[in-house]
Amino acid sequence: MNLEHIAGLVLVLASVVLLIVLSLPRKTRRGRDLRDIPGFRRLRRSIGLSVEEGSRLHISLGKSSPVNANGAASLAALAALERVARMNSLSDRPPIATSGDGSLAILSQDTLKAAYRLANALELYDPDRGRLGGATPISYIAGALPITSTEHVGTHLLVGSFGPEIALITEAAERRGALSLAATDSLPAQAALYATASEPLIGEELFAVSAYLQAGPAHTASLRVQDVLRLVAVGALILGALLKLVGVL
Amino acid sequence: MRSPVSTAIAMAVGLLVLIGYLLPIGIVGQLRTIILDWAITLAGIAGLVAIFNLAAVHWRKIGDKRNRDYYSIFLILAFWATFLAGVAAKVWGVPSQHDFQRVVTAIQMPIEASLMGVLAISLAYASFRLFQRRKGLMAIIFVISALVFLIILSGLLSFGGSVPVLGSLINLLNLLPVAGARGILLGIALGSLTTGLRILMGTDRPYSG
Numbered sequence: 001m002n003l004e005h006i007a008g009l010v011l012v013l014a015s016v017v018l019l020i021v022l023s024l025p026r027k028t029r030r031g032r033d034l035r036d037i038p039g040f041r042r043l044r045r046s047i048g049l050s051v052e053e054g055s056r057l058h059i060s061l062g063k064s065s066p067v068n069a070n071g072a073a074s075l076a077a078l079a080a081l082e083r084v085a086r087m088n089s090l091s092d093r094p095p096i097a098t099s100g101d102g103s104l105a106i107l108s109q110d111t112l113k114a115a116y117r118l119a120n121a122l123e124l125y126d127p128d129r130g131r132l133g134g135a136t137p138i139s140y141i142a143g144a145l146p147i148t149s150t151e152h153v154g155t156h157l158l159v160g161s162f163g164p165e166i167a168l169i170t171e172a173a174e175r176r177g178a179l180s181l182a183a184t185d186s187l188p189a190q191a192a193l194y195a196t197a198s199e200p201l202i203g204e205e206l207f208a209v210s211a212y213l214q215a216g217p218a219h220t221a222s223l224r225v226q227d228v229l230r231l232v233a234v235g236a237l238i239l240g241a242l243l244k245l246v247g248v249l
Numbered sequence: 250m251r252s253p254v255s256t257a258i259a260m261a262v263g264l265l266v267l268i269g270y271l272l273p274i275g276i277v278g279q280l281r282t283i284i285l286d287w288a289i290t291l292a293g294i295a296g297l298v299a300i301f302n303l304a305a306v307h308w309r310k311i312g313d314k315r316n317r318d319y320y321s322i323f324l325i326l327a328f329w330a331t332f333l334a335g336v337a338a339k340v341w342g343v344p345s346q347h348d349f350q351r352v353v354t355a356i357q358m359p360i361e362a363s364l365m366g367v368l369a370i371s372l373a374y375a376s377f378r379l380f381q382r383r384k385g386l387m388a389i390i391f392v393i394s395a396l397v398f399l400i401i402l403s404g405l406l407s408f409g410g411s412v413p414v415l416g417s418l419i420n421l422l423n424l425l426p427v428a429g430a431r432g433i434l435l436g437i438a439l440g441s442l443t444t445g446l447r448i449l450m451g452t453d454r455p456y457s458g
Binding site: 001005008009011012015016019020023065066067072073075076078079082101102103105106107110111114127128131132133134135136138139141142143146150164165167168171185187190192194195196198202203204206207208210216218219222223225226229230233 | 267270271272273274285288289291292293295296297298299300302303306309316318320357360361364365367368371372374375376379382383391430432433434435436437439440441442443444445446447448450452453454455456
């Protein structure tokens with residue numbers, strides 16, 4: 001066991017303890033837990049409107065397999081998919097999920113099925129609503145692009161691991177007058193989305209999507225854990241810089 | 250209520266892999282390797298299943314009387330032609346795997362390059378319209394920094410390295426995106442950690458069970 005493993009173990013154990021403690025019910029004023037992000041406000045309104053207007057939601061889950069290094073973004077996307085599917089399951093036009101990886105596509109079908117079962121509407125579940133767009137990054141975009149024009153999509157929720165080519169979907173959505181809320185773990189894609197998406201999310205806001213869609217206390221608690229760990233990281237960076245300055249490191 | 254058995258298996262396997270990574274000793278480390286090998290095999294099979302599912306979706310689109318999609322015919326034809334040629338190349342050696350790969354690449358590369366060309370134009374157009382879509386300080390900073398780094402990376406200021414003040418200024422500017430990127434990546438790493446822990450604790454289940 002080296003220093004890296006010990007540090008990892010401490011970080012994981014501390015995070016688990018924090019996650020459990022912060023998931024416990026506490027006396028707070030409703031609505032004061034999370035800072036206001038206008039994109040999520042628009043998304044919630046758009047989900048509600050889509051049922052009334054008969055438009056569809058398209059959830060793009062990215063191109064990274066859950067077993068890859070970028071898998072966390074895909075897992076965050078699946079959590080968001082389940083929440084959106086439950087909120088929108090009884091719509092005339094149920095949501096569509098597309099992905100750029102085979103295992104992610106199968107998990108998206110499974111997640112949709114779970115959402116319909118939890119909404120007591122399993123008979124409305126259609127496995128074709130969770131589909132593979134394409135097996136390479138560009139073929140995925142090419143496979144997902146027709147959805148913007150042929151499936152009556154009013155809102156695109158793009159959450160996961162993408163390259164800058166995702167801007168082709170946000171541009172197509174813009175031309176159709178659809179809302180696009182986009183969050184990714186890739187820096188070049190974030191820059192492209194800032195210029196093209198209606199509501200781009202930056203950095204770790206990707207992992208806040210499910211919490212803002214009221215997925216449960218564990219999701220809200222994980223945001224608080226991130227805040228605590230971020231403060232610890234900032235403290236460690238400042239301490240390291242000071243020690244370097246005085247010549248200790 | 251989701252299946253407690255699936256949840257228990259997912260949590261146990263996840264914990265075994267995590268313990269195997271953090272405490273790579275004895276049988277735990279070996280188990281981690283075996284489980285990860287299984288995961289990679291399963292991901293490969295899942296890829297094949299998803300591709301057949303994609304073909305099935307497009308097959309149904311061809312047969313849909315209300316919204317028939319004629320482009321799906323091309324997808325189905327291209328899919329089966331590529332699939333059968335790939336199987337023939339592997340099993341019988343006709344066409345040779347090299348020729349098969351060359352043909353596939355010769356079709357795929359120009360199409361992907363064309364889409365990247367469209368992307369470049371779309372991004373240029375989007376940056377012209379940025380101020381229509383987004384107003385405020387962040388948009389101004391975004392555009393100014395994009396212009397500054399376009400100039401720096403174009404090599405126009407390559408002579409600046411020998412000029413004392415300009416050289417230091419360019420070095421400082423080159424450090425700024427690195428610092429910003431590290432900050433964003435740190436946040437993403439922490440988000441990844443808590444997302445993984447939610448799944449290990451069974452509060453998040455990206456499977457129906």
